[in-house]
Amino acid sequence: xxxxxxxxxxxxxxxxxxxxxxxxxxxxxxxxxxxxxxxxxxxxxxxxxxxxxxxxxxxxxxxxxxxxxxxxxxxxxxxxxxxxxxxxxxxxxxxxxxxxxxxxxxxxxxxxxxxxxxxxxxxxxxxxxxxxxxxxxxxxxxxxxxxxxxxxxxxxxxxxxxxxxxxxxxxxxxxxxxxxxxxxxxxxxxxxxxxxxxxxxxxxxxxxxxxxxxxxxxxxxxxxxxxxxxxxxxxxxxxxxxxxxxxxxxxxxxxxxxxxxxxxxxxxxxxxxxxxxxxxxxxxxxxxxxxxxxxxxxxxxxxxxxxxxxxxxxxxxxxxxxxxxxxxxxxxxxxxxxxxxxxxxxxxxxxxxxxxxxxxxxxxxxxxxxxxxxxxxxxxxxxxxxxxxxxxxxxxxxxxxxxxxxxxxxxxxxxxx
Amino acid sequence: xxxxxxxxxxxxxxxxxxxxxxxxxxxxxxxxxxxxxxxxxxxxxxxxxxxxxxxxxxxxxxxxxxxxxxxxxxxxxxxxxxxxxxxxxxxxxxxxxxxxxxxxxxxxxxxxxxxxxxxxxxxxxxxxxxxxxxxxxxxxxxxxxxxxxxxxxxxxxxxxxxxxxxxxxxxxxxxxxxxxxxxxxxxxxxxxxxxxxxxxxxxxxxxxxxxxxxxxxxxxxxxxxxxxxxxxxxxxxxxxxxxxxxxxxxxxxxxxxxxxxxxxxxxxxxxxxxxxxxxxxxxxxxxxxxxxxxxxxxxxxxxxxxxxxxxxxxxxxxxxxxxxxxxxxxxxxxxxxxxxxxxxxxxxxxxxxxxxxxxxxxxxxxxxxxxxxxxxxxxxxxxxxxxxxxxxxxxxxxxxxxxxxxxxxxxxxxxxx
Numbered sequence: 112x113x114x115x116x117x118x119x120x121x122x123x124x125x126x127x128x129x130x131x132x133x134x135x136x137x138x139x140x141x142x143x144x145x146x147x148x149x150x151x152x153x154x155x156x157x158x159x160x161x162x163x164x165x166x167x168x169x170x171x172x173x174x175x176x177x178x179x180x181x182x183x184x185x186x187x188x189x190x191x192x193x194x195x196x197x198x199x200x201x202x203x204x205x206x207x208x209x210x211x212x213x214x215x216x217x218x219x220x221x222x223x224x225x226x227x228x229x230x231x232x233x234x235x236x237x238x239x240x241x242x243x244x245x246x247x248x249x250x251x252x253x254x255x256x257x258x259x260x261x262x263x264x265x266x267x268x269x270x271x272x273x274x275x276x277x278x279x280x281x282x283x284x285x286x287x288x289x290x291x292x293x294x295x296x297x298x299x300x301x302x303x304x305x306x307x308x309x310x311x312x313x314x315x316x317x318x319x320x321x322x323x324x325x326x327x328x329x330x331x332x333x334x335x336x337x338x339x340x341x342x343x344x345x346x347x348x349x350x351x352x353x354x355x356x357x358x359x360x361x362x363x364x365x366x367x368x369x370x371x372x373x374x375x376x377x378x379x380x381x382x383x384x385x386x387x388x389x390x391x392x393x394x395x396x397x398x399x400x401x402x403x404x405x406x407x408x409x410x411x412x413x414x415x416x417x418x419x420x421x422x423x424x425x426x427x428x429x430x431x432x433x434x435x436x437x438x439x440x441x442x443x444x445x446x447x448x449x450x451x452x453x454x455x456x457x458x459x460x461x462x463x464x465x466x467x468x469x470x471x472x473x474x475x476x477x478x479x480x481x482x483x484x485x486x487x488x489x490x491x492x493x494x495x496x497x498x499x500x501x502x503x504x505x506x507x508x509x510x511x512x513x514x515x516x517x518x519x520x521x522x523x524x525x526x527x528x
Numbered sequence: 529x530x531x532x533x534x535x536x537x538x539x540x541x542x543x544x545x546x547x548x549x550x551x552x553x554x555x556x557x558x559x560x561x562x563x564x565x566x567x568x569x570x571x572x573x574x575x576x577x578x579x580x581x582x583x584x585x586x587x588x589x590x591x592x593x594x595x596x597x598x599x600x601x602x603x604x605x606x607x608x609x610x611x612x613x614x615x616x617x618x619x620x621x622x623x624x625x626x627x628x629x630x631x632x633x634x635x636x637x638x639x640x641x642x643x644x645x646x647x648x649x650x651x652x653x654x655x656x657x658x659x660x661x662x663x664x665x666x667x668x669x670x671x672x673x674x675x676x677x678x679x680x681x682x683x684x685x686x687x688x689x690x691x692x693x694x695x696x697x698x699x700x701x702x703x704x705x706x707x708x709x710x711x712x713x714x715x716x717x718x719x720x721x722x723x724x725x726x727x728x729x730x731x732x733x734x735x736x737x738x739x740x741x742x743x744x745x746x747x748x749x750x751x752x753x754x755x756x757x758x759x760x761x762x763x764x765x766x767x768x769x770x771x772x773x774x775x776x777x778x779x780x781x782x783x784x785x786x787x788x789x790x791x792x793x794x795x796x797x798x799x800x801x802x803x804x805x806x807x808x809x810x811x812x813x814x815x816x817x818x819x820x821x822x823x824x825x826x827x828x829x830x831x832x833x834x835x836x837x838x839x840x841x842x843x844x845x846x847x848x849x850x851x852x853x854x855x856x857x858x859x860x861x862x863x864x865x866x867x868x869x870x871x872x873x874x875x876x877x878x879x880x881x882x883x884x885x886x887x888x889x890x891x892x893x894x895x896x897x898x899x900x901x902x903x904x905x906x907x908x909x910x911x912x913x914x915x916x917x918x919x920x921x922x923x924x925x926x927x928x929x930x931x932x933x934x935x936x937x938x939x940x941x942x943x944x945x
Contacts (some may be wrong), residue, residue: 124564126554127740129546137543147541148568148576150546152550159565166583291542302640302662305600313601321572322600323539324681332544387832388658394811394817397832401810404886404919412838414831415814421829421872425842455838469821479634499635500660502821504683 112284114140114173115149117163119188120263123152131265132177137469139272143280144289144336145173155185157194164195168256173280173514178263180246182225188260192386196253198234206230206238211246230342236260239275249277258282258345290343291334292351295368297515301329307357311350318346320354327508328370329500363518370514371399377521378409383458385517387413388426388451391481393453396510401428411457416447426450437476439464441493444482452486461485465496467505470511481509492520529701531557531590532566534580536605539678540569549594556689560697561706561753562590572602574611581612585673590697595664595680599642605677606648606666613670615651623647623655627664632703653677656692660684674700707760708751709768712785713778714932718746721890724774728767735763737771744915744925745787780935787931788816792849794938795826800875802934804830805843805868806880808856808898813927828874833864843867856881858910861899869903876937878902880930882913884922898926902933909937 116137118130133150140147148171152216153163160179165173179188193200207230215222222245229246232238239248239259244267251258259276261268296304301324305312308331312320318335331354333344355362364373378385387397392438397413400406416422419433428443436442444462452460465481479498484491494516498508533554535547550567557564558861565588570580577596584591596605602738610617624647632639639662649655656665658677661684668675676693678685711723718741719905722729725748729737748771752763772779781790795802804814813829817823833839836850844867845860853859869877882898889895896915901908912934915925 118567123550124554124567125558126551126556127738129548129551129576130567131546133540133932134543134546137541137544141542148533148549148571148573149580150541150567152567154565156565163566268611293544298794300637302599303637306640306642321538321602323544324598326681332539332542334542386838388811389811391818392815393823393827394806394830394832395818396812397811398809398815399835401808401812401832401884401923402920406810407834410810410834412832412842413811414836415811415818415829415844417818417824417827417829421803424873425829425831425871454842455835456841467818499631501683502689504660505817523759 112172113146113148115147115151115167115171115334117160117167117176118150118152119155119160119176119178120152121154121279129496132207132268135269137271139277141289141291142459143277143282143284143363145280146289156192157187160187160191161195162435164191168195168254168403172255173257173259175259175261175276177268178260180229180248180262182223182228182245186228188252189228189233192249192251192260193233193260196234196251198253199230200233202227203230203232203238204231206247209239210240211245214241214245217473233243233260238269241271241272243269243270246256248275250275265483271505289334289336290340290347292334292344293363293366294331294351294354295328295364295370296330296358297328297363297511299329299358299361304329304331304358304361308354311353318343318350320350326504327511337342355501363515368510371403371517374514374518374521375400375403375406375409375491376510377518378459379405381521382520384409384411385459385461386411386451386455386457387513388447388460389413389415390417390422390447390462392463392506392510392513393442395506396461396463396513399510399514411455414451414454422447426454437471439466439476439480440484441482441484441495444484444493445486445491448486448491452488459485459487459517461513461521463509463513465505465509467502479505481505481512483509483516485513485520487520490520490523492516529589530563531592532564532568533569533582534577534584534591534593535569536572536577536593536595538571538602538695541571549685552682552686553592553689556694557697559705559708560694560701561696562701570796572596572604574604574608576609577604578612578867581608585612585671589672590674590676591763592676592678592693592908594678594685597646597665597677597679599640599645603645606645606650607852609666609668609675609677610650613651613668615642615670617648617650619644620647620649620655621893623649623664625698627655627657628662631658631662650677656688657689658684658688659688659691667692671818677834706751706753707757707764708749709761710783710860711748711750711768711771711779712745712781712787713747714745714780714787714928716746716775716778721746721748721775721778732767735767737767744928754866764887769843780932787928787935791931791935791938792817792820792823792826794935795876796822798938800938801826801828802876802878803828803872803874804930805864805867805877805879806830806832807834807839807864807879808884809880809923809927810834812923813878813880813930815859816927828872831868839864843871856883856893856897856899858899858912861900861901861910862903864907865901865903865908869905876902876934878934880926882926884919885925886919896922898922898929900926900930900933902930902937904937907937907940909933
């Protein structure tokens with residue numbers, strides 16, 4: 112059984128709003144083990160909607176159409192489905208009284224004559240009640256196809272999906288589960304990581320292994336199909352073990368993990384606090400940690416030392432080091448990390464100093480050169496990176512590299528009570 | 529001329545990532561006046577990609593395909609386009625040497641044999657250089673169609689669009705001009721702003737006026753159609769004047785402006801430097817300014833004072849104020865702004881202190897309460913806000929409010945020579 116989604120609305124094609132329906136529905140269908148083969152978005156134009164529907168009816172068993180169920184002239188979904196399936200569209204007074212009138216009663220507002228259009232039924236479709244808006248949905252079985260017409264506002268669509276559509280899908284899709292496990296890696300490029308597991312990538316069909324490159328990091332998604340979730344997980348386990356055996360040193364987290372979340376949890380477990388000394392990242396590193404609710408438990412504060420005077424005055428950097436090695440150097444990074452740890456009186460100090468570009472590079476110190484230092488007071492680690500890409504990319508990668516270096520130091524540090 | 533976008537990637541159909549390309553490209557195409565009729569997303573499956581391409585080639589003049597340009601076996605875009613257009617796919621050693629090898633040289637990593645696949649040219653397509661990644665794009669003219677193959681990572685795709693695709697589209701889209709003028713507003717809600725210009729919104733058809741809500745701010749896009757750009761601009765001018773007469777106090781910028789860009793330009797014009805003292809924004813405010821190339825000219829540095837001890841030690845906040853008024857208070861905000869200005873020895877100091885949530889609020893000091901102070905040493909302004917929304921929304925709105933408050937103070941301050 113395979114599915115596709117069609118989102119209607121010229122505002123999507125103009126870029127005024129994102130098509131958030133596609134992602135919501137994809138995640139839900141994956142949970143049910145129904146393969147989604149296509150997403151589409153089409154404007155409020157009858158001919159184009161009908162032809163998109165005809166295509167979908169040829170190639171997909173389940174079709175979800177979102178939007179275009181309102182009462183106005185540019186709400187074309189009912190007409191388009193009736194036309195594509197060659198079915199009549201008939202006003203249903205009972206449906207109007209039972210599904211639409213009570214909503215207006217609740218609002219304390221009168222309905223308008225145009226709202227009757229929302230009670231026009233396509234063939235023998237079943238109306239789907241909308242607890243959150245005026246437009247009921249419809250569920251149509253036609254020539255072995257299952258069509259669901261859902262309203263456009265995201266909260267209405269999502270509510271109707273959970274209340275009405277999901278139970279129908281569970282019934283018609285029968286058994287089966289698609290389950291995924293995600294391994295997050297940092298410090299290795301996508302191609303290099305793939306090369307290490309190429310034999311697995313090429314031979315595995317269930318589970319499948321999909322690599323995905325992120326900004327400065329990458330992940331492998333292992334996806335298995337089976338009758339039950341437990342069986343799917345049992346298929347995934349040996350593959351995960353094998354990838355971990357080959358690439359374990361780069362794996363920092365699983366599933367919904369992010370670098371900052373993993374760092375946050377580790378700091379919390381160890382009951383320690385960190386402070387950051389940022390130069391080229393300019394607050395981005397701190398902000399990644401502060402994004403996490405509860406970060407005040409583990410984050411003392413930071414100094415963003417963009418100018419050298421600030422590095423000297425606020426972090427205690429020695430002017431002789433600045434003169435000798437420069438602001439972007441191993442020694443400066445070390446002193447910045449020790450300086451912030453000392454000045455903020457916290458357990459860990461991490462520093463980033465580099466050249467984000469697009470200008471300011473030299474032959475010796477090119478754009479993208481970044482030093483990261485991390486210290487716990489006793490041990491201080493320093494790494495030199497040259498990141499490719501734009502100013503923003505260099506900064507994002509530098510901030511992530513700093514989080515990873517902190518994580519590595521945390522993992523090597525005894526628990527403090 | 530009409531266009532459609534095809535995003536490739538099973539991860540989109542699984543809901544792991546949103547198809548952010550569609551919205552980015554839609555907004556860009558709207559600016560160029562090229563109508564977008566369809567968005568599609570398809571998985572990494574050769575047959576389905578080819579059939580989606582064949583459909584697109586029938587119905588659209590411009591087709592943008594994003595993703596699937598990497599070096600691995602599930603990167604199918606090149607093969608699919610070659611197949612759909614019945615064109616050969618030939619490895620181009622010169623392209624490999626000039627477009628791909630230098631990127632690896634810069635990274636200081638060797639390329640792998642698989643990367644040569646990225647230099648396989650479809651028919652007589654033109655390669656599009658990728659300054660931000662290993663995968664070059666391709667531009668193919670075929671049977672009156674214009675196909676653009678762009679890489680999947682958003683920053684690479686967006687960069688290649690701006691550098692390479694946009695100039696080609698401007699050339700080929702030719703006659704007629706749709707021109708837009710965007711007015712950016714801060715400090716007024718979308719509904720309140722619309723109410724002030726409702727008569728214009730309801731009566732204008734050329735130009736049209738579209739309000740659009742952003743995160744804590746909003747904009748009006750005035751769009752005119754005419755034979756030439758000059759004629760379109762002449763249609764826009766009186767509408768812009770009228771909106772400015774009614775809402776000028778809230779307008780902070782135009783077109784591509786952002787708050788941080790406008791603040792940066794003003795600081796640069798006045799040859800002054802700013803420092804930030806951030807609490808709940810946790811580096812976000814600093815990062816917004818550091819995003820801008822050249823920000824070192826105007827930005828001295830910041831202290832992120834998450835813990836009270838840091839506010840005292842690094843910003844000179846008096847402990848008695850902290851005890852009496854608390855960390856989130858008018859007096860604390862003032863002292864933080866003066867403290868950073870003084871400690872970093874810069875011309876302007878701006879502070880943010882608040883409760884980002886989701887916990888930590890009280891009846892007196894609810895989640896979302898934020899104080900912003902801005903000072904030039906003589907004048908200090910303080911504002912109290914209560915922002916709705918999630919932790920991230922509160923932080924973004926607080927950082928933007930701080931930028932706007934700095935801008936207002938800059939506009940009231942004499943130029944320093």
